[in-house]
Amino acid sequence: MHVDVMTTPQPLQDIGGLARRTHDAGFSGMLFTETGRTPYMNAALAAQAAPDLELSTGVAVAFPRSPFITAATAWELQEATGGKFRLGLGTQVRTHVVRRYGVDFEHPGPRLRDYVLAVKACFAAFRTNTLDHHGEFYNLDFITPQWSAGPIDAPDPKVDVAAVNPWMLRMAGEVADGVHVHPLGEPGYIARHVVPNVAAGAAKSGRSLDDIAVIVPVMTIVGDTDEERQRERELVRASMSFYGSTPNYAFIWDEAGFEGTTARIREKQKAGDFKAMAGQITDEHIATFVTESTWDGLADALIDRYGDTATRIVLYNALSDPDRFERYGEVAQRIRTR
Incomplete structure (x- = not known):
């Protein structure tokens, strides 16, 4: 089980130092949310500062960006990381998308499904110079060598989606490479909804649950007193x-x-x-x-709660106290080596 640290995007001059510290602490990677700052430039600088880290957006808001722009950005990051970038996408909620970003939000689930397929069509186009996606919401069929990112010496980036309700979970299993579970996704919810619905979606596309990464942000309360x-x-x-x-x-x-x-x-x-x-x-x-534990017991507590279902766990509040960051890293190392 991989263990990442979750962070909101930082000022660009600060991210290199945080990435090196994350690597040295023993985490698998960094997951960048999208808030007032965008995640992609942070990921680019982290890739240069700590090349061994696995980097992902968790999640980037999809609809305000065209699928082609998102695909091109992910493609460059996949190249920069040597194949260690995951593109995590989400819908956000209506108020943000309509009133803050100024774009449509109708039929968000089907729209995100079409968006993921459009992004993957763009990845194929960068290798073949042929773009041919015709979906319910996006139609893309024009590319020339001048406007193509071109092939890279790495696999296509994995595309993950944030999902909560059963329909979205099945969609993630069908068309995506991974699912970002909601931060309120306690083990009972994962067992009742995430696992069976993602598995059903994966079966629809001829895959199994093992083919889909289950990415779980976990809130922790840890200390010896x-x-x-x-x-x-x-x-x-x-x-x-x-x-x-x-x-x-x-x-x-x-x-x-x-x-x-x-x-x-x-x-x-x-x-x-x-x-x-x-x-x-x-x-x-x-x-x-929430997982509450002493420091010595935290690795076992997290494995007990998520070891049977999660591909990656993301420590939600490892950065809440910078003085304890390295101790969380030690926990991450213990989990990774089990």
């Missing part, structure tokens, strides 16, 4: 309330035995009371959704 764990506990509580406010994710709480959690969080959110939002996340929520 409760005082040491307390700061992370409150950070995790706030993160869980942020993710738990999205109506589409309500079923994850409900099925885990916490019915109505999303409604209660949204009530506080509408009042602008962010402290009260976090207050809706009880210690019982945390025990179900």
